[in-house]
Amino acid sequence: MTPLQANCAQCFALCCAALPFTRSRDFATDKEPGTPCRNLTTTHRCGIHPRLRQEGFTGCTVYDCFGAGQQVSQVVFAGQDWRTGPPGHADLMFEVFPLVRQLHELLHYLTEALTLPPARPLHADLSRELTRTEALTNLPPEELAALDVDTHRQQVNALLLHTSELMRAGARGRAKNRRGANLMGARLKGADLSGADLRGAYLIAADLTEADLRGADFIGADLRDTNLTDADLTGAFFLTQPQLNAAQGTQTTHLPPHLTHPPHWPPTPH
Structure with a gap:
């Protein structure tokens, strides 16, 4: 391989x-x-x-x-x-x-x-x-x-x-479909986006603090300066290390096991 x-x-x-x-x-x-x-x-x-x-x-x-x-x-x-x-x-x-x-x-x-x-x-x-x-x-x-x-x-x-x-077969609701959505700077603190389709979504500088992102599809999503502090990305898929590296978060952000917290993320929220 x-x-x-x-x-x-x-x-x-x-x-x-x-x-x-x-x-x-x-x-x-x-x-x-x-x-x-x-x-x-x-x-x-x-x-x-x-x-x-x-x-x-x-x-x-x-x-x-x-x-x-x-x-x-x-x-x-x-x-x-x-x-x-x-x-x-x-x-x-x-x-x-x-x-x-x-x-x-x-x-x-x-x-x-x-x-x-x-x-x-x-x-x-x-x-x-x-x-x-x-x-x-x-x-x-x-x-x-x-x-x-x-x-x-x-x-x-x-x-x-x-x-x-x-x-994402178990996810319900039209709100879960955010494919290609313009969410730049969106205030989504604590939002339930579990199982969401975020393919190609623009999440630049969006506030996803404490958001539930479990089982969400992140392929092609733009996470530059996205705030993922205390967000739960457990089970999120097609999420890459470069996407995380471009985002903001802390060591308390919950990640899939194959990904790591970027070194520039602080240990606790600012």
Whole structure:
């Protein structure tokens, strides 16, 4: 099985070179795609890694490639550095990396779906898509660059949506359907959102303090600066560590067992 956790020691700092970012509260400067970050050293390490938040690069601290970096660096390009490769090598590597990152994110969701008992009727289909997606991550660079990842993503998403429906079958009420909802800054302290469909919901800076989020579907939800203090996310699914890293909370926030409290979360409420 392809590793789905980032191993920066096996990556040529692709996220720091291939991806763009814009000056904002998440990034202190602008950066064009394919241009190495000004803080990147010649040994593919971040020169300000211990001080990223203090230096205005919070966005870097919440990013996760789901293991795509080492897959592209060590497998797809067989350990050939973008700095020293032949002409066009770096451009191709930078083009392939975000595509493989999308595939690895799908692998993450498919792997999780296979652990969910209510989704057992779909396990054969989920396993098939897992195998097919993993095979795509091992294609040669030129084939990956030409891959229609959006179409593949739509096919997998249909299966993940069915998984979500099985997981939330016991949830009742139209209020539970918040798919794609604009809840930015919403005051939802103590709200009962157990079993809610929060797929793609915009929860930026929303107050979910003490909210009941047990068994909710979080795939694609934007949790930047969402206040999860004392919220109960037990049994929440398709919730990723990068989403939590972008949110606010404390060590008293109840999480699914496979996720961890971000180090910047304080031990108790402010």
